[in-house]
Amino acid sequence: MREVAIIGVGMTKWGELWEKSLRTIFVETSLLAMDDAGVDHVDSMYIGSMSSGLFVGQEHLGSLLADYLGQKPIPAARVESACASGGLALRLGFIEVASGMSDIVLVAGVEKMTDLNPNEATYALGTAADQEYEGYHGITFPGLYALIAKAHMERYGTTREQLAMVAVKNHENGSHNPLAQFPFRITLEAVLNSPLVADPLRVLDCSPITDGAAAVVLAPVEVAKKLKKPVVKIIGSGHATDSIALAQREDITWLESTYQAARKALAMAGKKIEEINVFEVHDCFTIAEILVIEALGLVDKGKGGQAVEAGLTKLDGRFPVNPSGGLKAKGHPVGATGVAQAIEIVKQLRGEAGARQVKAARFGLTQNMGGTGGSSVVHVFAVD
Amino acid sequence: MPTPARYWREIPQRYRYEAGQCRKCSLILFPPRLVCPRCKGREFETVTLAETGKIITYTIIRVPPHQFVDQAPYAIGIVELDNGVRLMGQVVDCPFEELKTGLRVRLEFRKMMDEGEAGVIYYGYKFVPA
Numbered sequence: 375m376r377e378v379a380i381i382g383v384g385m386t387k388w389g390e391l392w393e394k395s396l397r398t399i400f401v402e403t404s405l406l407a408m409d410d411a412g413v414d415h416v417d418s419m420y421i422g423s424m425s426s427g428l429f430v431g432q433e434h435l436g437s438l439l440a441d442y443l444g445q446k447p448i449p450a451a452r453v454e455s456a457c458a459s460g461g462l463a464l465r466l467g468f469i470e471v472a473s474g475m476s477d478i479v480l481v482a483g484v485e486k487m488t489d490l491n492p493n494e495a496t497y498a499l500g501t502a503a504d505q506e507y508e509g510y511h512g513i514t515f516p517g518l519y520a521l522i523a524k525a526h527m528e529r530y531g532t533t534r535e536q537l538a539m540v541a542v543k544n545h546e547n548g549s550h551n552p553l554a555q556f557p558f559r560i561t562l563e564a565v566l567n568s569p570l571v572a573d574p575l576r577v578l579d580c581s582p583i584t585d586g587a588a589a590v591v592l593a594p595v596e597v598a599k600k601l602k603k604p605v606v607k608i609i610g611s612g613h614a615t616d617s618i619a620l621a622q623r624e625d626i627t628w629l630e631s632t633y634q635a636a637r638k639a640l641a642m643a644g645k646k647i648e649e650i651n652v653f654e655v656h657d658c659f660t661i662a663e664i665l666v667i668e669a670l671g672l673v674d675k676g677k678g679g680q681a682v683e684a685g686l687t688k689l690d691g692r693f694p695v696n697p698s699g700g701l702k703a704k705g706h707p708v709g710a711t712g713v714a715q716a717i718e719i720v721k722q723l724r725g726e727a728g729a730r731q732v733k734a735a736r737f738g739l740t741q742n743m744g745g746t747g748g749s750s751v752v753h754v755f756a757v758d
Numbered sequence: 759m760p761t762p763a764r765y766w767r768e769i770p771q772r773y774r775y776e777a778g779q780c781r782k783c784s785l786i787l788f789p790p791r792l793v794c795p796r797c798k799g800r801e802f803e804t805v806t807l808a809e810t811g812k813i814i815t816y817t818i819i820r821v822p823p824h825q826f827v828d829q830a831p832y833a834i835g836i837v838e839l840d841n842g843v844r845l846m847g848q849v850v851d852c853p854f855e856e857l858k859t860g861l862r863v864r865l866e867f868r869k870m871m872d873e874g875e876a877g878v879i880y881y882g883y884k885f886v887p888a
Contacts, residue, residue, distance in 0.1 A: 493824035500823050506768055507789060510870065510882065511847050512819060512826040513834055520817035521836055528815075528859055573818045617795075621836045621844040626815065 375472040379598030379607045380590050380755075382411025383717040388586035388705040389555040396430050396486040397442045399587040404443050404482050407589035412601065416591065417476035419443075419450035420467045422459035422483035423709035426452075428498035430486050439482070456502035457658060459483060460588070460712025461742030461751030465611050468753075471592045478597070482589035483710035495583050499708070502745040504619035516580055516659065518620055518746045520572035523661040526627045527574070532664065532679035534574055538565035539682045540660040541578050541702050547689055548699020550729035555584050555705030579660040584705030588714035604724045610643030610754030612636060618748035627676075631750035632669035632741055639739070643754035647671045650754070651735040652722045653693060654715035656743045657700040663687075666741055667695060670752075689730060697722060697730045712742035712751060723757035762878050772882040775809070775865060777843060778802035788843045810864045810888050811839035816849060816857050825871055833857055837885055839865075851886045862888040 384406025391399060400421070408414060419440055427433045436450035453463040460483030467481035487495055499515050508518070526532045542562055548554040565578040598605045614634035620626055640647060647670055655670070657663035664678030672693050673681040681687065687695035698704050698718035701711055719738035721727045736757055743750040770776040771789050778790030782799035788807060793800060816835035819826070826832070833849040835857075849857060850868065863885040870880040 491824075493822065493827055496821060497823040497825070508846050509823070510880075511834060511884075512822055512829065512832060512871075513846060514819055514821065514823055516821065517817050517819045517834055521815045521834070524817060524859075525815040569820075570818070571821045573820075575817075619846070621846045626836065 376474060377595040377607055378468050378471045378592055379595045379605050380716065380720050381593045381598045381601055382407040382409070382413070382591035383720050384408070384410060384589045385553055385714055385717050386587070387553050388584050388707060390488045391585040392488065394585065396426060396432060396484055397439060399486065399585060400439050400482060400484045401442050403587040404480060404589040407480065407591050411591040411593070413478055413591060416445060416448065416478045416480040418448055418470060419445065419480045419482070420463040421450065421452045422461070422463035422712055423452055423485060424454060424456050424459045425498050425501065425708070426486070428501065429495070430489050455749045455751070456744030457656065457706070457708045458712055458742045458744035458749045458751050459709040461715070461740065461753070462613065462712070462749070464590070464713060464716055464753060465613055465751055467592050468608050468611050471594060477593060479592045480589060481592060481713060482587060483707070483713035484587040485707035485709040486585050487583045487707060488585050492583065502618070502748070507619055514572065516575050517572040519659040519661050520575045521620060522626055522665065522746065523574055523659070526661060526664070529627060530676035530679065534566065535562065536679035536683050537574070537579055537660040537664070538562050540657060540663045541565050543682070543688055544657060544696050544700040544702040547697050547730050548703025551699045551704060554699045554703050555582055556703050557699070575659060575661070581658045581701035581706035584707040586705055586707035586710050586714070588710045588717055590713060590716055590720070605758040606720045606723045607756050607758070608753055609756045610639035610641070610645065612638030612642065612752045613750070614638070615749050616747055618745050620746050627665070629665050629669040629743070629747040629750065631747050632666055632743060632752070635750040635752040636670050636741065639752040639754050643756070645737060645754060650737045650739045652697060652719065652732040652738045653695045653741070654698060654718050654738070655695055655700070655741040656711070657696055657702050658706060660702070663695065663700070667693070670739070670741065689732065694732045697727060697732055712740070715740040715742055716753065716755070719755045723755060765878050765880060773867065775807040775883065776804050777807055779805045786841055786843050788845055807843055807865065808839040808841040810862065811837045813849065813857070813859055813861045813863060814838050814844070815859060818854055829871070835885060837863055848884045850884045864888045
């Protein structure tokens with residue numbers, strides 16, 4: 375296998391982009407990534423998108439987007455693994471460059487979510503759950519994570535305030551990210567007093583509905599070394615699956631797919647979790663970040679809430695988690711999220727993260743998951 | 759609107775609570791599967807679910823998907839039945855303040871939703887306090 379580097383990154387402001395279509399936000403971000411890499415042609419493309427069919431009625435994205443990016447007739451594939459679609463697209467692009475099948479590969483993620491009204495969007499997102507045995511009963515994604523949160527609180531004593539602290543921390547970080555959908559601070563009281571969505575989760579425990587795209591360009595390390603930027607490599611990639619129906623998990627408070635994906639990615643990288651300096655993880659709901667830091671092994675099982683309260687995951691803590699603002703503040707255009715996580719790690723490792731820069735970051739990790747952990751993709755990054 | 763086949767092929771599970779029990783390792787699977795996730799066995803016997811169990815976690819859905827807008831707010835729980843099977847369903851005929859983990863419930867056959875005046879009426883199981 376060849377060593378693979380990220381030679382270009384591109385992201386535009388996320389939010390409610392009423393005036394822009396899916397293809398437009400994809401092309402804008404992809405051009406930024408290609409300009410950052412200094413290329414005007416790519417050999418192939420992978421595009422993460424969870425549900426363009428339900429959100430905007432458009433499938434067959436690979437060909438559409440290759441055409442609008444001026445790249446036809448290159449091979450281009452759309453990749454789907456619910457909210458882990460972007461992370462999985464990155465993994466497939468990584469495998470393609472590592473294998474020698476292609477040299478320059480564009481990996482993008484895109485989701486255009488605001489064309490639907492909120493109840494329709496809730497339905498579209500809900501298709502990532504088991505439609506016949508969960509969706510049929512009226513469950514939603516906030517509802518699924520609420521079921522987990524309730525169990526975690528009762529079993530481990532995780533408090534309502536500790537959940538809120540995840541949102542407060544991520545908004546604090548996101549206030550330094552001009553591309554975030556909600557680049558401002560929020561208070562603990564604001565989270566605790568926001569309207570209930572699915573008890574015990576409130577609106578400010580939830581990542582928002584977002585239009586957005588993100589893109590990176592991958593190349594063999596030899597190509598990256600000719601460019602005038604720090605060389606950020608992908609040194610580990612892991613992917614794992616689990617039952618998508620929550621009731622069928624052995625332990626509903628444990629993300630086995632994240633544990634497995636992280637184990638594989640770290641083994642490939644030859645790193646221990648303690649050696650990683652900065653993390654971008656899938657905080658689609660506040661409880662999710664607590665589950666993830668447990669499954670990654672940053673804290674013991676059940677101790678995630680206490681760790682957040684103790685400041686372990688703050689920007690200046692031992693393990694800074696979600697310096698970008700996370701899904702909570704940055705936004706969560708589902709298919710784009712996994713790619714945007716990689717972009718934040720590249721910026722951190724290049725030392726380009728400005729006010730949210732983690733000091734002396736050399737190794738970074740991304741964790742992107744689908745559904746309630748029915749799939750997880752973990753990548754480990756290093757800067758030369 | 760999907761064809762009714764999407765609905766009626768699940769009737770054995772939704773009306774009659776049919777599950778599959780692995781002949782090799784005895785694990786009960788709901789819904790039934792063709793491969794046992796524990797022992798990879800491929801032979802199953804049809805069994806019916808235990809009709810009582812206890813809530814292991816629950817929530818109240820206040821922002822529903824569009825098909826459930828006229829039912830919200832409603833409670834959903836994961837229940838562990840007395841034969842060990844876990845499944846999700848709405849908890850009804852129970853004031854929200856009386857919901858708690860460990861609450862004994864039983865399966866009851868109920869209307870789930872409908873597709874409008876000329877569409878299919880969907881039925882299935884919900885949980886009620888035992």
